[in-house]
Amino acid sequence: xxxxxxxxxxxFQARAGEKIRNKVLQKALQKAKPLxxxxxxxxxxxxxxxxxxxxxxxxxxxxIRNRVLGDLDVWLELFEEKAKATGAEVLxxxxxxxxxxxxxxxxxxxGVTKATKSKSMLSEExxxxxxxxxxxxxxxxxxxxxxxxxxxxxxxSHIIAPAVHKTIEEVEALFAEEHGRPLETRTSADIPAMxxxxxxxxxxxxxxxxxxxxxxxxxxxxxGSAALVTNxxxxxxxxxxxxxxxxxxxxEKIVPTLDDFATLMRLLPRSATxxxxxxxxxxxxxxxxxxxxxxxxxxxxxxxxxxxANLLGSAYQEMLRCIRCGACxxxxxxxxxxxxxxxxxxxxxxxxxxxxxLYTGIENALDLPHASTGCNQCGTVCPVRIPLPxxxxxxxxxxxxxxxxxxxxxxxxxxxxxxxGKPRLYRWVVRRAxxxxxxxxxxxxxxRILGMAPGWTAGRDLSVPxxxxxxxxxxxxxxA
Amino acid sequence: xxxxLYVTCLVDLIRxxxxxxxxxxxxxxxxxxxxxxxQTCCGxxxxxxxxxxxxxxxxxxxxSELEGYDYVVIPSGSCTDQVRNVxxxxxADDPLWAPRAQQLAARTFELTTFLVDILKxxxxxxxxxxxxxxxxxxxxxxxxxxxxxxxxxxxxxxGLSLDEMADCEECCGFGGAFSVKFGDIxxxxxxxxxxxxxxxxxxxxxxxxLGCLINIxxxxxxxxxxxxxxxxIAEVLAGExx
Ligand code: SF4
Numbered sequence: 148x149x150x151x152x153x154x155x156x157x158x159f160q161a162r163a164g165e166k167i168r169n170k171v172l173q174k175a176l177q178k179a180k181p182l183x184x185x186x187x188x189x190x191x192x193x194x195x196x197x198x199x200x201x202x203x204x205x206x207x208x209x210x211i212r213n214r215v216l217g218d219l220d221v222w223l224e225l226f227e228e229k230a231k232a233t234g235a236e237v238l239x240x241x242x243x244x245x246x247x248x249x250x251x252x253x254x255x256x257x258g259v260t261k262a263t264k265s266k267s268m269l270s271e272e273x274x275x276x277x278x279x280x281x282x283x284x285x286x287x288x289x290x291x292x293x294x295x296x297x298x299x300x301x302x303x304s305h306i307i308a309p310a311v312h313k314t315i316e317e318v319e320a321l322f323a324e325e326h327g328r329p330l331e332t333r334t335s336a337d338i339p340a341m342x343x344x345x346x347x348x349x350x351x352x353x354x355x356x357x358x359x360x361x362x363x364x365x366x367x368x369x370x371g372s373a374a375l376v377t378n379x380x381x382x383x384x385x386x387x388x389x390x391x392x393x394x395x396x397x398x399e400k401i402v403p404t405l406d407d408f409a410t411l412m413r414l415l416p417r418s419a420t421x422x423x424x425x426x427x428x429x430x431x432x433x434x435x436x437x438x439x440x441x442x443x444x445x446x447x448x449x450x451x452x453x454x455x456a457n458l459l460g461s462a463y464q465e466m467l468r469c470i471r472c473g474a475c476x477x478x479x480x481x482x483x484x485x486x487x488x489x490x491x492x493x494x495x496x497x498x499x500x501x502x503x504x505l506y507t508g509i510e511n512a513l514d515l516p517h518a519s520t521g522c523n524q525c526g527t528v529c530p531v532r533i534p535l536p537x538x539x540x541x542x543x544x545x546x547x548x549x550x551x552x553x554x555x556x557x558x559x560x561x562x563x564x565x566x567x568g569k570p571r572l573y574r575w576v577v578r579r580a581x582x583x584x585x586x587x588x589x590x591x592x593x594x595r596i597l598g599m600a601p602g603w604t605a606g607r608d609l610s611v612p613x614x615x616x617x618x619x620x621x622x623x624x625x626x627a
Numbered sequence: 628x629x630x631x632l633y634v635t636c637l638v639d640l641i642r643x644x645x646x647x648x649x650x651x652x653x654x655x656x657x658x659x660x661x662x663x664x665x666q667t668c669c670g671x672x673x674x675x676x677x678x679x680x681x682x683x684x685x686x687x688x689x690x691s692e693l694e695g696y697d698y699v700v701i702p703s704g705s706c707t708d709q710v711r712n713v714x715x716x717x718x719a720d721d722p723l724w725a726p727r728a729q730q731l732a733a734r735t736f737e738l739t740t741f742l743v744d745i746l747k748x749x750x751x752x753x754x755x756x757x758x759x760x761x762x763x764x765x766x767x768x769x770x771x772x773x774x775x776x777x778x779x780x781x782x783x784x785x786g787l788s789l790d791e792m793a794d795c796e797e798c799c800g801f802g803g804a805f806s807v808k809f810g811d812i813x814x815x816x817x818x819x820x821x822x823x824x825x826x827x828x829x830x831x832x833x834x835x836x837l838g839c840l841i842n843i844x845x846x847x848x849x850x851x852x853x854x855x856x857x858x859x860i861a862e863v864l865a866g867e868x869x
Contacts, residue, residue, distance in 0.1 A: 160809065167811050480798045484815040518809060520802025520816070521675065522765035543677025552676075560673050564681040568688060570665040577640055584640070593848065602810025606817075607845025609641075617634050617643035621650070621662050 159489055159514035166485040175314045176483050183477035186421025187528070197423070199413060208414055208531050211407045212468035215399070219459060222368045222401045223450065229371030233433025235446040240395075242453050243273030250275060250360065250393055251282045253447050257391045259357040261285045263349075265377065265385045266293055267362030268306065268471065269395045269451050271493040272506070275360075286360070287352045289381040294345055298325050304487030304495060307419050307473040312486040315341075349381065359385035359443070363396040364471070365411065366448070369404045372432040373448070376415060376425045386431055392443035394431075398450050399467040405430075411470060414530035418472040454506040462541050466501050468531040475525035475535055481518055490515065497525035497535040504542055510551055516542035577616055584611040629659045630698040633689075633735075635706045636668050637837045645837060648865035649702040649738055656748050663692045671709045675803055679717065686714045687724060690731050698745065699735040702861050704767020704836050705803075707737040712770055737767060738861060739835060743776040750780075753866030755787040757830035759858075762820070762843065763796045764836035777835055777860050784863060792827040794819070801842040817846040824855060831856040833863055 166172060194201055215222050227237045240246045246269060254262065262279060264286055270276065276286040276297070288297040292310035296303060298321045303309030310318070315335055322344060323330040333341065361382065363373035373394045375382050386392050402408050416422040435442035458467055476482040476496025487495030491512070494502045500519060504512040516539040525535045546552050566573050587594045594609040603609075614620070632653065634646040646662075653660045670685030689710070693699045701707045711732045718724040736745055759781065767773035781789055800806060800816025820843055824832050832847075834840050837859060844857035 163809060164811050167815050480800060480816045480819075481809075481812055484812050516677075517805070518812070520765065520798050520800060520805045520813075522798035522802070523769045524765075524798065527769055540675070540677065543675075544679055545677075547677045547679070556676065557678075560676055560678050560681055563668070564670070564673055564678075564685060567667040567670075567685055570667055573667045577636075581640055600807045600810075603807050603813075603845075605810050606814030606849060607842065608848040609841065609845055610848070611641060612643060614643060617639040617646035618662075620643050620647060621634075 159491060159512070159518055162489045162491070163485055163518075166489045171314055171317065172312050172486055175312050176486055179308070179311050180477070180483045183421075183473075187418060187474060187477065188421075190417040190421040190423065193423075194417070204410070204413055205530055205532055207410050208470075209468065211402060211410060212470070212531050215401050215403060216459065216464060216467050219398065219401070219456075222403060223398060226366055226368040226371055226401055227450075229369065230433075230446075230448055231371070233371050233446075234436075235371065235433055235448055237448045237450065240449050240451045240453070242451075243275075246270070246273040246395055246449060246451055246453075247275055247278035249449050250395065251278065251284065253391065253393055253445075254279070254282070254284050254358055257357060257445065259284055259391065261287065261352065261356045262358040262360050262393075263287050263289050263352055263356040263381075263385045263389065264293070265359070265361045265375070265382045266290045266309070267360060267395050268493055269362060269397060269453070270360065271302065272451075272453055273395075275395070284358075287349070287356065289349050289352070289385055290377075290379060291342060291345055294349065295321065298322075302488065302493070305473060305476065306471055306487075306494065306498075312488065353381075353384040353388050356385075356389045358391040358393060359387075359389040360393045360395065361385055363394050363400055364415065365408055366396060366401045366450075367403075367405055367408055367430070368401055370430075370432055372430045374408055375427070375429040375431065376412070377429075378420070378422075378426045380427065382427055382429060386429065387441045387443070390443060391445045391447070392431070393447045393449060395449045395451065397455055398452055399455050415470055415472050418474040418528065418530045458505060463501070463505055463538055465533050466498075466505065466538055468533055469498055469502075470531060471498075472530060474528040474530065475533075478524040478528050480520065480522065480524070497539070498533075501535060501538045501542065509542060509545055509549070513546060513551060516540075516546070574616075574618055578619065581611075581616045584609075585613060587611075628657070628697050629661065630700055631693050631696040632660050632662050633666055633669070633693065633699055633701045633706065633710075634662060635701065635703045635837065637841065638702065641841060642837055642859065645702055645859040645861050648859070648861040649700070651865050652738075652742070652750065652861060653700060655751055656742065656746055658746075661696070665692050669706045669709045671706060671713075672803060674709065674713055674717070682713075683717050683721075686717050686728065690714065690724070690727050693731055693735070694727065697734070698741065699731065700738055700741045701735065702738040702835070702859065703838075704737050704764045704771055704773055705838060707735060707740075708766040708770035710735045737771060737773055737835065739776040739780055740771065740773055742864075743779055750783070750864065751866075752783060752785050753864055754785045755831075755863055755866075757786070758788045758790045758828075759831045759833045759863070760790050760792045760824060760827045760829040761795060761860075762792075762799060762832055762834040762839060764834055764839045765798050767835055768796055773835065777833075780860065780864055781833065784866075787863070790827050790829050792823040792829070794823050797823075799839045799843050801838045803838060806842055813842070814846065817842055818850075821846050821850055821852070825852070829855070831858050831863075833858050833860050835860050 295310040304312040365374040482496040500515040670682040674682035714728040718728040800813040806813035
């Protein structure tokens with residue numbers, strides 16, 4: 148895999164500071180978090196009214212996803228057979244480069260000069276837009292958020308709200324420039340007006356594009372269909388108006404039956420946006436048939452590995468259950484302090500801290516598995532019970548096993564463990580440390596700069612007691 | 628009933644009063660309390676850094692010195708989580724140690740859980756004049772289900788009123804090595820906690836994990852809040868903090 152291309156994920160720590168100092172970004176994030184969290188909480192609280200119980204639904208979803216992963220090859224073969232029977236073509240891509248080659252090849256075969264897109268994470272993994280542009284094919288993102296960041300020349304910072312890091316003022320400035328009109332001052336009440344403006348521009352593209360590219364939330368094996376879950380109408384435009392529809396999706400996205408899909412849909416929108424169901428749920432099966440008034444003449448599924456098959460049977464297999472709902476990042480205190488760009492690759496937040504090292508190479512994302520307080524809010528909300536902190540922990544272990552941690556860190560831990568194994572010496576050192584801290588403290592008993600932990604005291608005062616350590620006090624009490 | 632009190636390294640060094648308060652509380656509840664002399668560190672820093680061999684070494688040491696008591700009580704959710712949830716997993720493949728790890732895990736409890744769910748005795752009532760707000764630490768809350776127990780105990784304290792802050796279950800940004808390695812992210816997170824505390828306007832923030840409390844107190848003071856007290860629940864229940 149293109150390790151070098153993604154080595155930016157190494158610089159998480161450096162980028163974090165810059166994100167924290169970015170006041171505009173911070174404002175956007177502070178606004179978004181309570182919305183996400185509140186909507187999900189409401190949706191989950193309302194489940195019993197609809198006759199569901201969260202834990203039971205979760206178990207059902209976990210079972211479905213595990214069943215698929217247990218026999219992935221079988222379900223993929225079944226999908227291929229069924230999809231072909233509906234007139235679709237099924238292609239396989241090992242990595243990002245192959246995705247680009249295949250999509251460009253399909254485009255060339257059908258004389259495509261413009262492709263409309265509705266969000267596909269895999270095209271982000273593959274840098275597909277750049278490859279298309281280089282091949283003379285214009286890619287146009289049509290999800291509002293994706294459209295905004297395409298204009299800004301950025302990458303998504305959230306998997307379901309890609310422009311969550313942008314304020315309305317920034318979007319207004321972008322639109323004014325791109326749509327060739329004077330700058331206005333708009334408030335959040337004007338968002339519908341801005342949406343209308345984007346729609347008018349996009350309408351031209353929907354009508355003129357020869358190819359539509361989408362991802363799929365799920366592939367359904369028994370019918371050979373792709374399921375698309377969206378909140379904007381653009382998904383239908385992209386999949387029905389152009390002559391050619393290309394679906395690019397990961398091999399793990401498969402579910403056995405329509406029933407299974409229905410079960411997963413009970414938790415996907417509720418976890419993501421707090422909706423009982425999203426505005427549009429499309430099941431796309433095959434090509435336009437004689438007598439049909441719309442639909443593509445050609446449907447191509449590109450099923451992508453890009454590191455997924457490696458996870459099967461590994462300590463990280465559970466990560467393949469992910470249904471990309473975004474709940475983990477919406478509840479992550481670290482994500483909402485930084486936004487998604489700090490994570491350096493397609494997948495941000497807790498799921499990204501697991502996926503990015505796995506897909507781009509553990510050595511290329513050393514910080515990410517450590518960028519967690521271990522609070523486990525993510526694991527608590529994940530609809531398919533992925534033990535995200537546990538997987539991050541496993542990645543930390545692998546870093547240690549492969550000697551990828553800084554020498555200073557390994558040495559400090561070893562010294563600490565050695566000392567902890569010698570209780571008498573340990574007591575003596577803790578006593579000295581206690582006196583030393585006292586000596587460092589000012590009149591109010593606080594330490595404002597601690598050389599050993601400069602990062603910590605950069606933002607905090609450490610209060611230390613004037614007295615003796617607990618074990619000293621306890622020993623004195625026993626003697627008394 | 629003979630029990631071992633396991634005093635965390637932070638308590639030993641930074642806030643010994645938490646250990647002394649726990650000791651007195653348990654004695655007042657009628658237990659024979661012993662602090663095993665050779666105890667040092669539960670190995671959590673090594674574990675969370677991903678160093679399994681070192682963590683296993685320290686786990687074995689802790690198991691050896693904590694076996695043989697009716698119960699082990701720890702005034703910390705995160706260290707209790709280490710013993711209860713991590714030790715058995717850490718030593719699962721070791722036929723000699725796995726059963727010992729499991730036995731210890733089953734007899735080890737966080738202080739408030741032990742007082743409320745296991746001992747179920749009435750403690751001599753303490754006094755505290757004023758309102759407090761309770762911060763739920765992540766490991767205790769999500770790893771051990773500690774939520775109701777500290778509140779039940781606090782509500783019995785004379786003069787104390789409990790005012791819940793918004794997002795009391797939200798992480799304070801401590802996370803052990805996390806707050807040292809990623810100091811600025813941690814500060815950003817603890818700032819949100821400080822704002823919730825300011826909003827509820829309680830006289831004290833109370834919690835069951837010294838790590839979180841040191842982090843919260845450190846940030847409150849640096850932000851210029853000199854008045855909000857930051858207390859471990861053992862200190863409040865033992866009654867010298869009124
Ligand atoms: S890891 Fe879980 S919570 Fe996060 S996106 Fe995937 S399914 Fe959703």
